[in-house]
Amino acid sequence: MLFNMDILRKLSRPACRPMMQAFRFYCDNPNRNLITFPVAQIQEGKSKYMMAYVYIHGEMANAKIVIRSNARAKYHLDVYDELQKEASEKGLCTQGLGGGYMVHDPEKKYMKLYGRSTTLGKADHENAREVLQPSYTDHKIDAESGGMEP
Template sequence: MSLEQEVDIDASGQFKYVLINLYLKDDSSKLLVRGYGWGEYHDDIYQKTLELALAAGLDTECLGGGRIRHDPDKKEISVYGYSVGYGRANHSEAVKLIQKKYPSYKVDWSNEGY
């Protein structure tokens, strides 16, 4: 897990994700997608990313969350749902970033489900 990659998600499975705005030292920012099966709550994932950012002298803001279903065999990623604590992320923004990392995948999103 690092702050360098825009998208860092588990290689397969269904898991929670958060969309994070990382504020850089030059007053710019970049969006991050972080999704892991070990995150029991969306906040677990956000707090780990925040910890890394603070250690680097940076700040973040959680823009919401949802879930990701990653099927590497079918080369499909689905982004959907919401976070009870942070609200629904802008899934279309998350999908744009995911599609850049996985250009050969079918990546879609929906506001349905939890």
């Protein structure tokens, strides 16, 4: 006896739909949060900046590099604490990669990355420039050479 595939689909769809929706909610939510997590949030003027990995707990292989700056932060750790709070609200984890200073002039479309954080260490400014460039295509971004110190 041959089954008509249309009839089989109609019969199985109501039974599978609730399970698939629950599965999709459980699996896609962390991935969606990681994909939509903003790569760069930069303030204008001179500010402390930090670079970090944001990832789903236990899945470091899919980590995303993000940059955050804050002109009002007293310490680089203040910038990192804000990032950790933002990531944990979305169920994500963070790992700091270093910090430095940034000058951002939106009128001149210019950024400069330099220096280091005493607590977090020096960020790889060249890598930070590569992360920022797609978000700020119209900006000239200068990065202090040298990258990570050994």
